[in-house]
């Protein structure tokens with residue numbers, strides 16, 4: 399009699415411990431809070447949706463002309479083509495091939511030389527304009543729409559700023575309204 403009582407006393411806590419351990423292990427995967435934190439943890443990059451880059455119709459793929467052409471790395475005024483590009487973006491220190499890839503003209507490249515797709519040109523801008531990129535991601539700079547914990551639509555920096563001449567031109571203010579002639 400004494401024997402069975404002791405046995406019972408041990409088996410119940412043992413089972414409780416097993417059940418508790420089970421929950422410790424598997425609750426982690428089942429809890430909705432955890433699913434959300436996993437999504438926001440690793441999905442920031444793929445959550446960024448952008449409309450197509452605002453390239454002039456017919457200009458892309460660049461390789462249509464450039465695959466056949468010798469790259470001329472000499473900073474110069476372009477005359478045979480692209481003479482419509484006004485380049486005023488730290489132009490004293492830089493030139494086209496600091497952003498455009500010399501070997502694959504269909505890609506941009508980072509300062510470190512890694513290729514960057516035109517669809518992800520914000521990565522290029524963010525290398526020098528870090529705080530702006532951070533604000534852009536957070537939806538403070540530029541324009542962001544979508545879900546707080548899921549896919550978000552962004553406009554690329556290039557949708558608003560010309561990468562070659564990015565400064566917003568100051569606008570000429572409209573004249574003040576005219577006073578109608580017959581009122582006093």
Ligand code: HEC
Nearest residue numbers: 451452453454457480483485492493494497516519556561
């Ligand atoms: C600061 C980086 C940067 C520099 C420097 C730069 N570009 Fe670009 N360029 C870009 C980006 C980013 C785009 C993509 C814009 C877009 O998405 O529409 C672009 C777009 C272009 C296009 C396509 C334009 C169009 O009409 O759609 C051409 C052509 C071009 N660049 C040539 C040049 C030439 C030539 C130079 C040098 C005079 C130059 N770029 C300098 C970043 C740069």
Ligand code: HEC
Nearest residue numbers: 457458459460463468469470476477478479494495498503
């Ligand atoms: C219709 C043909 C054509 C297309 C398409 C074209 N380019 Fe060019 N590109 C040229 C020519 C021609 C030159 C040389 C101009 C000069 O030397 O005056 C040139 C020069 C350049 C240069 C200066 C460096 C070099 O190799 O001479 C850059 C940078 C450049 N192009 C970028 C681009 C980018 C980026 C695109 C696509 C968005 C593009 N180009 C599309 C014809 C083209």
Ligand code: HEC
Nearest residue numbers: 486487488489519522523525526527555556559561564565
């Ligand atoms: C290699 C560094 C570098 C990269 C990459 C770069 N910028 Fe800049 N940017 C500068 C510097 C330096 C200036 C200030 C000098 C100037 O205005 O010429 C500047 C100026 C600007 C300005 C004007 C700020 C003002 O009001 O005077 C804007 C807007 C801008 N960049 C946007 C962009 C965008 C958009 C991209 C990506 C297409 C980009 N930048 C890529 C270095 C960079």
Ligand code: HEC
Nearest residue numbers: 520523524527530531534539540541553554555557558566
């Ligand atoms: C929806 C349009 C839009 C988008 C997208 C956008 N910008 Fe701007 N940006 C503006 C406007 C408008 C200004 C303000 C110009 C002013 O006040 O003179 C500005 C100003 C700037 C300035 C200069 C402002 C300052 O503080 O002096 C920089 C640099 C800049 N943007 C970089 C970027 C970069 C980098 C991106 C992408 C990561 C980006 N912008 C995306 C519209 C935009």
